[in-house]
Amino acid sequence: MDAETSRQLGDLIRGGSVAALATLHEGLPFASMVPYAVASSTDGSLRLVSHLSRLSAHTRDMLESSDVCLLIMGANPPDIPPQALPRVSIPAVASFIDSGHSDHAGFVEAYLERFPFAAEWFGLGDFSIVAFEPKASRFIAGFARAMTVSPDALRAACQSR
Numbered sequence: 001m002d003a004e005t006s007r008q009l010g011d012l013i014r015g016g017s018v019a020a021l022a023t024l025h026e027g028l029p030f031a032s033m034v035p036y037a038v039a040s041s042t043d044g045s046l047r048l049v050s051h052l053s054r055l056s057a058h059t060r061d062m063l064e065s066s067d068v069c070l071l072i073m074g075a076n077p078p079d080i081p082p083q084a085l086p087r088v089s090i091p092a093v094a095s096f097i098d099s100g101h102s103d104h105a106g107f108v109e110a111y112l113e114r115f116p117f118a119a120e121w122f123g124l125g126d127f128s129i130v131a132f133e134p135k136a137s138r139f140i141a142g143f144a145r146a147m148t149v150s151p152d153a154l155r156a157a158c159q160s161r
Contacts, residue, residue: 001139001153009139009149010157012074012086014038017114019048019090020071023061032058035118036070038158039110041103041131046155048092048132049107051118055126062094062130070132084143090154092132107131 001009021034036048048070052059062068074086097104107129112119121127137149149157 001147001149001157005139005141005145005147006153006157008086008141009088009154010159012088013048013072013154013158016072020073021058022069022071023058024065024067025057025061030057030061032056034058034070035115036132037110037114039103039107039131042106044155046134046151046158047103047107048090048134049097049111050130050132051111051115051121051127052130053124053126054128059128059130063096066094068092068094068132081143085140086142087140088149089138090132091135091137093135095131095133097129097131103131104129 017035018033019036020031022029022031024030034050034052036050039047039049041047054060070090070092072088072090076082076085097107108122111129134151134154136151137154138146139149140146
């Protein structure tokens with residue numbers, strides 16, 4: 001992936017705030033919307049983090065199977081065909097991060113930096129930080145510009161400015 005495409009991918013992920021989350025729900029595909037922030041784990045790995053209620057169907061689904069997929073899409077201006085919209089599909093493993101975990105404070109900080117209004121929700125007992133560890137992703141940079149992106153290339157794209 002060239003530098004300009006990497007920059008475009010990083011801008012797409014860092015510039016977004018919501019993703020479609022795909023889980024398995026009672027054996028069937030299920031999609032929902034989740035807010036996310038970009039963070040790094042203590043070992044430097046990229047994580048997308050969210051703060052989710054255990055009352056939500058997608059949270060219960062992730063407790064049963066941690067394999068998920070996130071879809072992040074760019075803006076949809078009326079003069080661009082939908083097939084040309086930049087988007088990235090990110091298969092990931094979801095992990096629930098408890099307050100004793102070494103990454104917890106950093107993940108909370110990244111999330112609250114992105115969503116400061118959510119601070120009061122951290123006092124609610126049914127919410128948890130969920131970290132999504134990306135696997136090989138599929139980036140569509142525009143019409144007929146599809147590519148597979150390794151976790152390392154995805155991390156590098158998100159760290160570049």
